Amino acid sequence: MSNTTQNPSVMKRLFGGSGVGTTVLILLVFYVLLLVTFSLLSPFFMTVRNMTSISSNIALIGLMAAAGTPLIIAGGLDLSVAAVAGLTGVIIALLHAAGIPIWIAVLAAIGIAVVVGIVNGVLATYLRLNPLIVTLATMSIVTGVSLILTGGLSKPLIVDGFNWIGQDRILGIPVPAILMLAVYIGLWLLMQKTHFGRYAFAVGGNPDASRLIGLPVDRTQIALYVMSAVSGAIAGTVLSAMLGAAAPNAAGPHLLTVIAAIILGGTSLQGGRGSVWGTLVAVLILGTLNNGLTLMNVTSFWQEVTRGVVLILAVGFDGLRQRVA
Amino acid sequence: MTKTAQTPLVEIKDLSIAFGGIKAVDNASLDLFPGEVVAILGHNGAGKSTLIKILSGAYKRDSGQIYVNGEQADINNPRDAKKFGIETIYQTLAVADNVDAAANLYLGREILTSIGTLDDAAMEAEARKVMGRLNPNFQRFKEPVAKLSGGQRQSVAIARAILFNAKILIMDEPTAALGPQETEQVGQLIQQLKKDGIGIFLISHDIHDVFDLADRVAVMKNGQMVGHARTEDVTKDEVLGMIILGKCPSGATPGPGAMQNA
Numbered sequence: 001m002s003n004t005t006q007n008p009s010v011m012k013r014l015f016g017g018s019g020v021g022t023t024v025l026i027l028l029v030f031y032v033l034l035l036v037t038f039s040l041l042s043p044f045f046m047t048v049r050n051m052t053s054i055s056s057n058i059a060l061i062g063l064m065a066a067a068g069t070p071l072i073i074a075g076g077l078d079l080s081v082a083a084v085a086g087l088t089g090v091i092i093a094l095l096h097a098a099g100i101p102i103w104i105a106v107l108a109a110i111g112i113a114v115v116v117g118i119v120n121g122v123l124a125t126y127l128r129l130n131p132l133i134v135t136l137a138t139m140s141i142v143t144g145v146s147l148i149l150t151g152g153l154s155k156p157l158i159v160d161g162f163n164w165i166g167q168d169r170i171l172g173i174p175v176p177a178i179l180m181l182a183v184y185i186g187l188w189l190l191m192q193k194t195h196f197g198r199y200a201f202a203v204g205g206n207p208d209a210s211r212l213i214g215l216p217v218d219r220t221q222i223a224l225y226v227m228s229a230v231s232g233a234i235a236g237t238v239l240s241a242m243l244g245a246a247a248p249n250a251a252g253p254h255l256l257t258v259i260a261a262i263i264l265g266g267t268s269l270q271g272g273r274g275s276v277w278g279t280l281v282a283v284l285i286l287g288t289l290n291n292g293l294t295l296m297n298v299t300s301f302w303q304e305v306t307r308g309v310v311l312i313l314a315v316g317f318d319g320l321r322q323r324v325a
Numbered sequence: 326m327t328k329t330a331q332t333p334l335v336e337i338k339d340l341s342i343a344f345g346g347i348k349a350v351d352n353a354s355l356d357l358f359p360g361e362v363v364a365i366l367g368h369n370g371a372g373k374s375t376l377i378k379i380l381s382g383a384y385k386r387d388s389g390q391i392y393v394n395g396e397q398a399d400i401n402n403p404r405d406a407k408k409f410g411i412e413t414i415y416q417t418l419a420v421a422d423n424v425d426a427a428a429n430l431y432l433g434r435e436i437l438t439s440i441g442t443l444d445d446a447a448m449e450a451e452a453r454k455v456m457g458r459l460n461p462n463f464q465r466f467k468e469p470v471a472k473l474s475g476g477q478r479q480s481v482a483i484a485r486a487i488l489f490n491a492k493i494l495i496m497d498e499p500t501a502a503l504g505p506q507e508t509e510q511v512g513q514l515i516q517q518l519k520k521d522g523i524g525i526f527l528i529s530h531d532i533h534d535v536f537d538l539a540d541r542v543a544v545m546k547n548g549q550m551v552g553h554a555r556t557e558d559v560t561k562d563e564v565l566g567m568i569i570l571g572k573c574p575s576g577a578t579p580g581p582g583a584m585q586n587a
Contacts (some may be wrong), residue, residue: 061546125479192443193442193443194441194443195435195437195443198424198428198432198435198443199432199433201421201423201424202421202423202424202432204422204423205421205422205423205424206421206422206423209415209420209421209422210385210421210432211403212381212413212415213403213421213432213433214403214404214433215432255521272421272422273423299525317395
């Protein structure tokens with residue numbers, strides 16, 4: 001009996017084993033190469049101003065992708081997250097316009113996200129519907145509701161004591177980036193240090209065995225659908241605070257980037273494997289890529305193409321990893 | 326083993342379950358005593374796996390009773406079964422392949438630190454203790470179970486059951502996926518468990534897999550119990566006759582599924 005991993009490497013300890021650490025490392029190297037390349041190609045890239053702007057943008061995508069990662073690890077999938085982000089801004093703006101205190105409005109919007117998460121979760125678990133279709137449907141419903149509520153127009157949302165969460169900086173770091181980092185640390189602790197996280201891995205890796213063992217398979221997944229929706233709601237709150245307005249479909253175009261980031265980050269679409277840090281580095285890469293291409297005067301039309309190509313590459317790598325593992 | 330002197334660990338009485346009109350298990354009765362190995366034999370589809378899944382809580386019975394230590398046990402899901410000390414090692418091993426061995430042993434019943442986080446160090450230490458007894462060569466506690474061999478995975482599944490003070494162990498085709506050396510290993514494991522007073526049901530469709538391990542055989546056919554016999558009272562051929570024809574030999578106690586004018 002060979003004994004190769006008596007002392008798991010630091011990477012494994014940090015990222016939770018099974019080649020995930022290696023994936024994160026490779027992505028980090030790629031990220032650094034990307035930074036170097038764009039610094040050489042554009043004098044505007046490595047500036048404080050540009051880096052700050054990237055990090056706010058990245059924070060948005062990062063927040064939406066955050067809880068999606070544990071959800072996919074546990075064998076679920078949430079396409080409605082960006083739509084929920086949009087709805088969140090709309091609810092906050094409308095409630096605030098109706099005279100409700102801003103933070104109560106935020107809580108109410110998060111509450112609605114929780115309901116969407118429960119609906120997604122119950123349909124995908126107890127009713128055994130395909131999560132891809134379920135959340136595609138709720139995405140459409142939620143987007144539709146946002147459009148109905150606003151008549152398709154954006155609503156101004158400039159409120160004392162609110163917009164700072166999207167616009168201010170603490171010690172030079174944009175608040176959204178700090179929020180995002182806090183969410184990622186929280187999720188990492190949840191996944192690596194709690195029994196809930198362990199269930200998520202087991203449930204995604206082998207749902208049938210998990211059921212036989214007596215793990216609460218459905219409840220674990222539903223909780224993760226709710227967390228995904230809530231992370232969408234947090235992203236939506238930050239986005240509306242950043243823009244000073246709530247646009248019903250403001251976050252929609254980011255959905256593909258969100259999913260691409262999760263997969264590129266080493267989370268397996270088959271479930272059972274992945275890490276939030278992988279997602280975070282992938283978000284950095286994709287955000288930087290977008291920004292770099294913009295600085296190099298590549299039109300946003302081409303960026304749309306790039307996003308699709310990156311998604312295919314990410315899924316391709318995922319498939320490759322499955323076969324190698 | 327004197328049957329009358331002891332209360333059986335488990336007594337199954339008149340258990341039935343039907344799936345869409347087909348009686349997968351029809352009025353089956355069976356008992357199991359501490360330190361005893363009972364092999365449940367039958368063709369594929371004879372109802373043995375279904376019977377055992379009722380006992381382990383994976384299926385809910387339509388009728389019949391289960392007694393554990395003489396007391397009626399209401400088993401409706403896997404958690405109930407575990408409460409009564411019934412642990413199952415499934416044919417398709419119920420381990421989470423992507424989680425490491427130590428974590429698998431404690432899946433669903435993790436050891437937590439005082440602040441409520443996973444205590445991986447304690448779990449690994451306990452896992453090493455149990456595995457040291459069952460399979461001293463096993464060292465790969467921190468690797469995903471998917472990377473282990475069939476025998477090693479089997480050890481993990483058995484250790485998992487032992488760790489939680491299983492009194493009744495159900496093993497579904499325990500050696501079907503194993504090589505000769507690993508089969509031998511599982512045989513030794515079973516002897517070890519018997520010494521600890523654990524009662525074991527072995528499920529198999531191949532008599533050769535289990536005949537030498539078992540104290541008693543029970544044979545099922547078409548969902549019914551053909552009969553049961555102590556292995557020293559019957560030959561392998563007679564047991565094959567029970568499996569294939571439902572013919573109950575003189576050394577066996579016939580059940581409702583026995584061929585009538587045998």
